[in-house]
Structures are given as C-alpha cells and as structure tokens.
Amino acid sequence: MEQTLIQKNTSRFDTIPELPADTFTAPLAKPDHVGLDWLEPKQRVYTAEEHHIWDDLFARQMDILPGRAATAFIEGLKRLDLGKGGVPDFGEMSEELSAITGWEVVPVPMLIPDHVFFWHLANRRFPAGNFIRTRETFDYIQEPDVFHDVFGHVPLLTDPVFADYMEAYGRAGWKALKYNRLKALSALYWYTVEFGLINEADGIKSYGAGILSGPTEAVFAVEAKSPNRIHLDVDRVVRTDYVISDLQPTYFVIDSFEELFAMTVDRDFNDLYESLDPGFTYANSAVLPQDKVYHKGTQEYALRGGAASLAEPV
Numbered sequence: 001m002e003q004t005l006i007q008k009n010t011s012r013f014d015t016i017p018e019l020p021a022d023t024f025t026a027p028l029a030k031p032d033h034v035g036l037d038w039l040e041p042k043q044r045v046y047t048a049e050e051h052h053i054w055d056d057l058f059a060r061q062m063d064i065l066p067g068r069a070a071t072a073f074i075e076g077l078k079r080l081d082l083g084k085g086g087v088p089d090f091g092e093m094s095e096e097l098s099a100i101t102g103w104e105v106v107p108v109p110m111l112i113p114d115h116v117f118f119w120h121l122a123n124r125r126f127p128a129g130n131f132i133r134t135r136e137t138f139d140y141i142q143e144p145d146v147f148h149d150v151f152g153h154v155p156l157l158t159d160p161v162f163a164d165y166m167e168a169y170g171r172a173g174w175k176a177l178k179y180n181r182l183k184a185l186s187a188l189y190w191y192t193v194e195f196g197l198i199n200e201a202d203g204i205k206s207y208g209a210g211i212l213s214g215p216t217e218a219v220f221a222v223e224a225k226s227p228n229r230i231h232l233d234v235d236r237v238v239r240t241d242y243v244i245s246d247l248q249p250t251y252f253v254i255d256s257f258e259e260l261f262a263m264t265v266d267r268d269f270n271d272l273y274e275s276l277d278p279g280f281t282y283a284n285s286a287v288l289p290q291d292k293v294y295h296k297g298t299q300e301y302a303l304r305g306g307a308a309s310l311a312e313p314v
C-alpha cells in the first residue's frame with residue numbers, strides 16, 4: 001500500500017518521487033506508526049500544562065516582536081488568531097490557512113527526512129512538530145517543536161508570495177538532491193525562511209522563523225552591533241556557511257518577498273549548482289567587497305565565545 005506513494009515522474013508531486021539510488025539521505029529512523037509520508041495519524045492531545053506553555057511562549061514573544069517582526073508576519077498571526085489560547089488545532093488552522101493561500105499544516109513526530117519534507121512543501125503542506133517543549137527546555141530546544149513550527153513558520157504562509165516561495169522551495173529541494181547540492185540550498189533556506197530580514201519603510205525587520213520564535217535573537221537580529229546585515233544575493237548566500245546552535249554572525253536582508261521570489265524561483269539553478277565549489281566558500285562572518293552592507297558587525301558576541309561562554313548578545 002505504501003509503495004503506491006512512490007512514483008518515477010519527478011516533475012509531478014502527487015506521490016513521493018523516487019530518489020536516485022546514489023542520493024544520500026540522513027539516516028533518520030522512521031517510527032513504526034507513521035507511513036512513508038511520515039505524517040502522524042492525528043495531532044496529539046496536549047495536557048493543560050502544555051497548553052499553558054504555548055500561552056507563556058506566545059506572551060513572551062508578543063512582548064518583543066511588535067516593531068521588530070515583519071508586518072506580514074504580525075498580520076498572519078492575527079488572521080489565524082494563533083494567540084486565542086493553547087496550542088492551535090491543526091485542522092482548524094489549516095481550514096483558515098487553505099482558504100487564504102491553499103496551505104495546510106500537518107503533524108509529524110520529529111525532524112523528517114529532507115526528501116519527504118520537500119515533497120510536503122511542494123504540495124503546500126507544512127510539516128509541524130507534534131510535541132511541545134517542557135518548562136525545563138523553555139528557552140531553547142534543538143529539535144523544532146510545535147511552537148517553533150507553528151508560531152514561527154505558519155503566519156507567513158498567509159502571504160501569497162511567500163506561500164508560493166515555500167512551495168517552489170520544496171520542488172527545488174528535489175533538484176538539489178539530484179545535483180547533490182542540498183547543503184547550498186539549505187543555506188538559502190537558513191538565511192531566508194529561518195533567519196531572514198526584510199527592509200520595511202520604518203526599518204529592518206525579521207521574517208525568519210528561527211528569529212521570531214525565540215526572545216534573544218528577535219532583538220539581536222535587528223538591533224545588536226555584533227552581526228552583519230547584508231543585502232541578500234543568492235550566489236553569495238548559497239556559498240555561505242551558517243551557525244546551527246547559536247546566534248547568527250550574519251543576516252541577509254531582502255526588500256520584499258517579490259524580490260526574493262524573483263531572485264530564486266525565477267532563475268535557473270542548474271548553472272548555479274554546476275558552478276559551486278565543494279563545501280562553503282565564505283565564512284559565516286565574512287563581509288565581501290561586492291556586498292551591499294547595511295551594517296558591518298563588530299562580531300563582538302562571537303569573538304567573546306558566543307553562547308558557550310555566556311557572552312552578552314550585544
């Protein structure tokens with residue numbers, strides 16, 4: 001039965017395309033209760049304490065985000081009423097979201113394999129972690145939980161252009177897998193979907209979910225002296241290393257989601273992939289002569305040792 005999900009025609013995504021035999025995929029152990037699509041049969045039932053954790057996380061972010069988060073993100077939060085109390089119900093949220101942009105949110109048990117993640121995105125389904133962090137891991141968890149995935153990612157899926165970008169990213173993921181350029185495409189995801197900044201009339205704001213779902217980076221990304229803020233250039237970003245478990249040394253800024261779409265979806269990545277060197281070319285703190293720099297960071301935070309040294313996020 002599960003085999004019917006697999007098909008050979010990779011230009012269509014109604015079933016999971018077949019991966020070339022030599023494609024490397026991270027060895028994630030699929031729990032027995034999920035199928036090849038890795039979807040939970042239904043969203044988990046949260047305890048009262050888990051709903052409180054959502055409410056407390058929500059309240060903490062809303063003290064910080066006005067004036068620092070992209071307008072489209074704040075509008076999306078309101079349109080989907082994600083602050084009405086407790087962990088949102090995926091079914092209700094998906095009904096509202098699909099009426100706006102055709103996206104839905106589906107529960108997954110944990111991080112899922114890249115090719116399955118891409119397949120869901122290509123079908124306008126956003127896979128969201130089913131679990132929520134505990135009080136002990138309130139400030140930071142490595143694995144994306146329902147707060148990061150829903151609060152951080154879902155509001156922008158109400159924006160029609162960003163919604164199209166995310167679908168296109170899913171399709172592009174399959175091409176990157178075939179070219180063995182997943183790392184380059186991951187850098188683009190990292191510096192846009194997770195840690196992107198956008199120019200607005202009254203200043204630079206955040207739209208990346210990795211920034212918006214945590215209190216420290218929500219301030220650091222747009223106000224601190226340490227990080228670089230540089231206009232996004234795709235050829236540059238796909239060659240740039242990034243930090244996974246600390247504040248970013250560099251953020252990339254777009255003028256609009258239309259600009260992001262034009263720079264990525266509207267160009268041919270074949271030539272780009274073929275021109276890349278192995279690995280990353282630029283350090284995550286580099287400022288290059290051709291960069292359009294909004295702010296050249298002091299890198300004080302990173303130079304003082306970052307989170308491991310309890311450095312101030314200045």
Ligand SMILES: [Fe+2]
Nearest residue numbers: 144194209210
């Ligand atoms: Fe994320």
